[in-house]
Every structure is written in C-alpha cells, then in structure tokens.
C-alpha cells in the first residue's frame with residue numbers, strides 16, 4: 386500500500402473511535418485540499434452528517450475535532466475544523482522519515498504493487514514484413530512496451546505479443562519485384578531495408594506499368610493456393626524481413642513473449658466465418674462474399690470474407706482475438722493500434738462476443754495518433770518515410786557530438802555506448818510523453834536536448850545525482866531532519882506521489898503520466914539543489930539521503946519507460 390493510503394487508513398481507524406463517525410467510510414473522503422492553508426488532507430464528512438443530524442457542518446466539525454485523538458505513528462502534527470471541513474496538517478519530520486525509509490528499503494520495487502492473479506496480453510508493434518519499421522511503428526512499440534512494464538510493475542501477469550503482417554497484397558508486390566529484378570540476390574544491406582526497397586520499387590514501376598498490380602494479385606492467388614514456387618520465395622523474403630526487424634528490436638531492448646503471424650490465422654479465420662453464418666450473424670452475398678450484420682449492435686456491417694474465398698484482415702483478426710483467450714487463458718486483451726482502426730476493432734470485439742466468448746468485454750483498444758515531422762507527411766510507398774533505424778542513427782550522431790564536447794577524455798568506445806543510450810532514451814521519451822490520442826510533432830534537434838522535457842534531461846538528472854553521491858564520499862544514511870526547508874517538503878511530497886501515479890498510469894493505460902511525473906520530480910529536485918547546499922551543509926547526511934531517494938525514484942520511472950541511464954553524459 387502506498388504511504389498516503391496507509392496514512393488515510395490509519396487516520397480512519399482513529400477517527401472511527403469517535404461515536405459519530407463509527408459507521409462512516411472516512412478514508413474515501415480524505416483528499417488533498419486546494420490550498421495548503423487548508424492542510425495536507427481534509428475531509429468533508431461533516432457535510433454528509435449534517436443532513437442526518439440536522440445540524441450545521443460547522444458545528445459537527447467543531448464537535449468532532451474536539452474529540453480527535455491521534456496515535457503517535459500518524460505523521461500529522463495538527464488538525465482543525467474550518468468551514469465545515471476537518472483539515473489535517475502533516476508532521477513533515479515524521480512524514481519525510483517514513484517516505485525515505487520506504488524508498489530506501491524498497492529500492493527498485495518502490496511504486497510496485499503486490500502480485501495479482503489477472504493475466505493480460507498486450508499486443509503491440511505489429512509491423513508488416515514488407516518493409517523496415519518507420520517512426521510510427523516506433524511510437525506504437527514504445528507505448529506498448531512501457532504499458533507492459535507499468536502493468537507488470539502493478540502486479541499483473543503480462544504477455545507481450547507481436548502480430549506480424551506477413552501475407553496480403555503488400556507482400557505479393559515484394560515477391561513480384563524480387564522475381565522480376567532480384568536475380569536470386571541476397572540482401573547487401575540490413576535485410577528489412579532490402580525488402581523495403583523492393584516495395585518502393587513496385588510503387589515506382591506500377592506507375593509506368595499499371596498491369597503490375599494485376600500481376601501482384603495473381604501472385605497472391607497463387608500464394609493462397611500454396612503454389613510451391615511462390616511459397617518458397619515468400620518464405621525466403623519473410624525470413625530476411627524478420628531478421629532485420631529483430632535486429633532493431635534487439636537494439637531497442639524490446640522483447641516479445643509471443644510472435645503471432647497473420648499467415649497463421651487464415652484457415653482458422655475462415656472457420657469462424659462459417660460459425661457466424663450458422664449463427665445467422667452473417668450472410669452470403671450473391672457473389673459469394675460474406676457480410677457480418679452488425680447494424681443491430683450500432684456498428685456498420687462489414688465484409689469478412691472475399692467473394693473468391695480469400696481471407697481479409699477481419700477474417701484473421703477474429704481467429705487471433707479468440708486464440709488469445711483460448712490458448713493463452715488471458716483475462717484481459719489490450720490492442721495497441723492506431724486511432725484510425727477504432728471502428729474496425731469494435732467490430733472485431735463484437736463478433737468475438739457474438740461467437741460466444743464472454744471475455745470479449747475484456748478487449749481494449751489503446752488508440753494512438755500520428756507522428757508528424759517538420760518535413761511533412763510521410764509514406765512508406767513513396768519511400769520518404771522516416772525509418773526507425775535511420776532516425777536512431779541520426780540521434781546517436783547528435784548525441785555523440787554532445788558527449789564528446791562534455792567528456793573529451795572518454796574513449797571512442799565509451800562515447801559510443803553512451804550516445805546509443807541517449808539516442809534510444811531520447812526517441813522513447815519523445816514518443817511516449819505525449820498523450821496517446823494526440824499527434825506527436827517530432828523534431829530530432831529538440832528531442833535530443835539535454836535540457837527541457839526530454840529523455841536526455843532525465844537521464845542527465847540521474848547521472849548528476851549519482852555523481853553528487855559519489856563526490857560526497859563519506860556519509861551515512863540519515864532519515865531525519867527537524868527543520869525542513871520548503872523545497873525539501875515539496876520534494877518529499879512529490880516522492881510520495883510516485884506509487885499513486887503508477888497506479889493511475891496502469892488503470893488508465895497512460896504511460897505518459899510517468900513522463901510527466903519524473904519530469905516534475907527532476908524539476909523539483911533541481912529547485913532543491915539550487916536552494917539548499919548538499920555537501921557543504923550541516924544537513925549533509927539527510928540531504929544526501931534525500932538525493933539518493935530521488936535518484937531511485939527517477940530511475941524506477943525511467944525503467945518503466947525502458948530508458949537506460951548512462952554512467953556519464
């Protein structure tokens with residue numbers, strides 16, 4: 386339980402000893418008042434009692450406050466009745482002792498919750514195997530990964546799932562180009578980029594020769610009929626694409642527990658289409674295509690099987706959605722997918738429910754917006770998409786220059802390791818810090834800055850904390866300080882918030898709460914550091930303890946975002 390809830394619980398216990406409050410639920414009414422002059426926690430319970438007792442809230446508050454006796458362990462130094470409320474003021478000396486003790490004891494677990502039984506699968510990233518990932522995939526991947534970390538930290542059993550689009554017309558186009566121009570060549574560049582270039586080539590060639598689209602469709606038909614020649618090329622190209630994609634995941638330190646492939650769900654999907662027909666939830670059109678009738682449920686009807694019997698995106702998603710519950714026995718299923726597929730996923734979830742899967746009501750879509758660049762709109766077909774690998778390299782280059790300037794004596798290898806961590810941290814942070822449904826305006830020169838609301842700034846805050854602790858040499862942990870400054874109080878208050886923020890980020894599926902929080906925490910730490918000398922002070926031991934605790938909390942926050950901390954910057 387977090388510190389604040391524990392205080393509220395203890396307060397309730399003592400307050401319930403007063404007969405008027407014996408049967409009241411007080412804990413929920415204890416809130417942080419809008420002004421610090423009203424204390425640190427305040428209850429409006431007397432307004433509720435006023436109706437029952439036919440007295441004014443003011444009168445009741447006065448009466449009650451005369452009877453309150455708080456046990457010593459509760460970090461409250463005074464309380465008073467005011468305008469019908471009862472306000473409690475923290476005893477910051479005790480509170481700071483309690484907070485620092487908790488953080489230094491729990492360390493990397495501070496902010497986490499007890500193990501829960503519930504199993505959650507989070508599907509994210511989902512690139513197709515016809516090209517390398519672009520910066521939009523990066524946003525999806527980092528959102529999904531940080532959400533997984535946060536939910537795991539909150540005690541859930543998490544399965545991280547990828548769903549790779551390895552069939553469809555986009556793949557057929559690549560196969561066609563390889564047949565026409567590949568000459569059995571092997572990739573001479575990162576293999577997913579090699580595949581991506583074939584895809585761009587198709588779009589260029591198709592402009593000159595519109596028949597190519599028909600030819601690609603023919604390849605898709607042959608693929609579905611399991612034509613040996615096509616399957617052989619399909620396998621080879623798919624392997625190359627996966628090899629390249631996995632290399633990027635490794636670089637980013639992103640891991641999945643399961644990889645699902647679209648190609649695995651075609652047959653099963655068609656079975657579910659049959660079941661929907663049997664249940665009269667879907668009907669066949671004259672040409673043989675199948676339509677699911679969803680209007681009754683307030684959703685647009687939709688085709689779920691093509692006239693020629695081939696599977697659609699929908700067909701496969703039905704089977705995937707059901708498999709997640711059946712085979713993996715999960716209790717909740719989260720899909721990190723772009724906002725433009727909101728309606729589409731509602732249809733899928735509805736069909737899963739209509740097929741009799743009760744847990745369909747535990748399917749959630751986490752939608753997210755676009756990543757916009759100063760250069761304007763991008764498209765992988767035209768070949769002007771900003772590729773994830775390339776962006777990382779550019780950011781690394783910018784980071785390297787800064788690291789070099791700050792630490793001219795480091796070896797090239799050290800500078801390399803540091804710049805890599807900074808580049809990845811900058812990219813992750815910039816894409817996660819924006820609320821998911823909003824578009825991100827991405828500017829590489831801004832996100833790599835060492836100051837402002839950036840990943841590198843937060844990494845730097847931690848690096849500096851570590852160097853303060855190192856420089857201090859001999860000191861011992863001291864949790865107590867009788868005369869806390871206002872900056873110290875503010876910092877303590879912020880440190881207490883972390884577990885509450887984690888809980889909220891996990892229940893709202895909003896990893897950016899963690900970004901906002903650690904940014905504010907770092908800012909408050911800086912204010913403290915500027916106002917209160919640490920090493921050259923009588924409070925040295927206490928202030929170093931406070932500094933250390935802050936470092937732990939920033940690090941825990943960065944961990945949840947998947948951001949590593951370099952040892953120098």
Ligand code: ARG
Pocket residue numbers: 508511512513548549550702705720722
């Ligand atoms: N690969 C798909 C795309 O490129 C995204 C898959 C989303 N997940 C799903 N279960 N439909 O749009």
